[in-house]
Amino acid sequence: MSILEASLAIKDQILNDRHNLHRCPEIGFNLPQTAAYVQKRLTEMGIESQLCGGPIDKQLRDNFVFAGFPDMEASTGVVATIGKGEPCILLRADMDALPMAETPGLVDFTSEVPGMAHMCGHDTHTAMLLGAAKLLKDREDELKGTVKLMFQTGEECGCGSRFMVEHGVLENPHVDAAFAIHVMSNQEVGTLGYTPGITSAAMDTFMIKIKGKGGHTSTPQLCIDPLMIANQLYTTLNLLSCREIDPRETVALSAGKCGGGTAANVIPDTAEIQVAARTFNRDVTNHLTKRIPEIIDHTVKMWRGDYECIPFHTPSTYNDESLCQELKPFLTEIMGEGKVQQVPCMAGTEDFGYIGEKVPAMFVTLGVGGKDAAPMHNPNMVVDEDMLPYGAALHANVAINWLKNNQK
Structure with missing residues (x-):
């Protein structure tokens, strides 16, 4: 039986796992129920696992509380190995959900956790x-080395993989290569996309709390309006890309969160704005990360306000070109001729980049929808579940064949 045939034979179990996880989403680094479920399932397969992570630095915790996440005391990533000896390839899956609601009735296994x-x-x-x-x-005796499974927390925080790297996920045994899959609802069902080199944008986030002086809207001269400052700030920052960046470069700058206040006739004391800049060129990134803090400082002080700003960086994901060339035949074996396609790099950010900074890595996207489907991070996003056994087979086929080709 081929890898794909074997994967299709366990489709019901794969879907059952997905449905169970979908009903009980958790966000951030601390995913106790999700991690426990993963470890329980691995134990049922005869695979030992352990948590990878630990207590989170208080400053980092406070930063994410500021960003709207719950207070997260610890990271609960899960790591397991199959096989033994050298070499070692890592397969990664992220486990965290989003702090948003799902459209009720979209699927018959809708989230049971409000707001997640x-x-x-x-x-x-x-x-x-x-x-x-x-x-x-089931094929452990055939493995010519070790497969390390990385079940990651905090991808939506932008640094979950970094936290696991710092806690040793790439060691004991040492990882020689890494592979990850992300489903894409706007990508045609049955296709697999990859990009040699830079695969995703770097993202620099600035979480800004503006402190003004509240009062009645009839006496603005007695107030310092933080909402007006936030508005000025967003407008000014957006001028950066068209006045200080080469127009042949790509910059996506957006405010995903902006607001404050309680009533139309009250100027509030504080307002908040969170801005993210996505870039592909390191020189552009460096320029923006220098200029954005300057503009924040000057704009807020120009209007007599004060502020607190927390910056955060997630690197681009980089696909090792040699590894892409090596793995493509193993991907094609599962997906079929013409289904593995080289695509433009994506404007989204993926913290698998922290893995790719340390070892040769390949990140691919699996089409589970189409161009007219609801996009990712949308309350109506659905996936074609028939593709999930293909994803499982891709992971397994890559691992088996890469180990076979890279004996030490």
Whole structure:
């Protein structure tokens, strides 16, 4: 039986895992229920696992509380290995959900947690990697080395993989290569996309709390209006890309959160704006990360306000070109001729980049929808579940064949 045939044979289990995870989403680094579910399933397969992470630095915790996440005391990533010896390839799946609601009745396994939902497909990633774990465990005697499974927390925070790297996910045994899959609802079903070199944008986030002086809207001269300052700030920052950046470069700057106040006739004491700049060129990134803090400082002080700003950086994901060339035949074997396609780099950000900074890595996108489907991070996002066994088979086929080709 081929890897794909074996994966299709366990489709019901893969979907059951996905549905169970979808009903009980958790956000951020601390995913106790999700991690426990993953470890329980691995144990049922005869695979030992352990948590990767630990207490989170208080300053980092406070920064994410400021960003709107719950207070997260610890990271609960899960790591397991199958096989033994050298070399070692890492397969990664992220597990965290989003702080948003899902459209009720969209699926018959809708999120049961108010304000949280798997609208970026990380439940499918976890289910596919659990499926791959089953396939690989059943073939453990055939493995010419070690497969390390990385079930990651905090991808939506932009640094979950960094936290796991700092806690040793790439060691014991040392990882020689890494592979990850992300489903894409706007990508044609049955296609696999990849980009040699820079694969995703770097993202620099600035979380800004503006402090003004509240009062009645009839006496603005007695107040310092933080909402007006936030508005001026957003407008000014958006001028950067058209006046200080080469027009042949790509910059996407948006405010995903902006607001404050309680009533139309009250100027508030404070306002908040969170701005993210996505870039592909390191020189552009460096210029913006120098100029944005300057503009924040000058704009707020020009209007007599004060502020607190927390910056945060997530690097681009880089696909090793040699590894892409090596793995493409193993991907084609599962997807079929013409289905593995080189695509333009994506404007989204993916913290798998922290893995790619340390070892050769390949990140691919699996089409589970189409151009007219609801996009990722949308309350109506759905996936074609028929593709999930293909994702599990991709993981397993890559691992088996890469190990075979890279004996030490």
